[in-house]
Amino acid sequence: MQNKKISAIALLIAIALSMFGFVYAHWSDMVTIDGTITMGSLALAFDYVEPPLCQEYYLDPNTGILVPGEWEGKDVGSIDCWYADYIKDVHTLKEGWKTLIIEVDNAYPQYIVHTTFKLHNIGTVPINICEYVITGEKRDSTTGAVIYDLLWYDPDGDYIGELWEDVDGDGVVDPAVDILVINLEITNALPYQIDPCETNKAQIDMDFKQEAEQCHTYTIHVTVLGVQWNKPCP
């Protein structure tokens, strides 16, 4: 009897050991997936190398041709332009500017100013230039207070349009009430694509209308919106 018990215990131990052995004693192997995603950068800037160029013109009434300078060689109005807000893309280490500033002083009706600028894709992802968002204000030249907002009027969306003083403040151009003060044109036709490291030269032109008010300041803001090339423009 005693012997049977001992034999049974030994058998149970053997079975138990064999079971544990089945669980733990096995060969194993594995593979690992290490994912590394290096994101590109989407960075639109004004070109670091080539500064903007601004030029004044007048329309020669005899030929109908734009002539650089001012009528009869006078120096009346003046224009200056430069880039500001330095940026360096951390990915590509390419440099550029985020803001183009244009200052026109002592302007008058039929004074025409053109500013050429260069957009540069300093990131690593192609960019579609989708939209120019144009806003502005008419300000008191002494206090800087806003008198009217400026409304962008461009029904066919080709960025050859007009800026109107929003006299009635309703946000909609109404020729019976609002006042046309500036003609504004931006090239090139949108959308267009700029690949990484590539540049594209564009131009913003303004000429001032008869109703632009003397001794006042007009400020115009143009936001150039770029979107990664594989997504639709908003």
Place this chain on the structure above:
Amino acid sequence: MKKKILGTFAILMFALSVAGLVYAHWSDTVQIEATVKMGSVTFGFTEIKASWDSEDYMGYPPEKHTAVEVCELFDEETDVHTGKTVYKLLTFTITNAYPNYWAINKFTLDNAGTIPIKIQSVTIILPAGFTAVPSAAYPGAQWDIYDARPKLVYNLWLYKEPLDWGYTPPSWGNCPPWEFPGPFGDIYGVRALKGNQIEPCNELLTEICVDVKQDAEMCHTYTFSIEIEAIQWNKYTP
């Protein structure tokens, strides 16, 4: 039950992935900031330099002081840009006039703004029944004024002073026409105001002359207005 939960989860995952496909994109902007400071066109009279008449012509002591000419400036306007002040109205009043009496007033037209200007037009405005006939010999500088009869009652002259004689006397010379013929032509002749350019901060020395004629009626009052329009120099129409 478990199948429903799994199904809902799968649909959610699919919806999120679709939404991600639509909304997840990068964009960037740059900004153009333009500031335009407008200049100003402000034009007016600034000063009456001198006035004289046929009674004190050439500075000789007058035999009599019969008629009187008075010139005054009104309607002050200050250019907010430059701070310069001009007057928008000049009155020229002659009392007790008689045939063959003339009076001249010398004044300045100033550009108080920041943009060059040119005289675009000179318009004579007369009461009803009167007519201004422009002179063929001195276009834009002289007009014959007829009343309703019609009779020539006075000549009106408005012209750029032919030579900068200076702002102090001698305030001499009779009413035009006068000629200074010479080898270079009539270089000091009468010049119309139209087309004269005035730079900012500069002035144009100008004279007006009223020359009363034989048919002017006694005890009558003759009035006239002259509107002088200046325009920015690059919009001038010859």
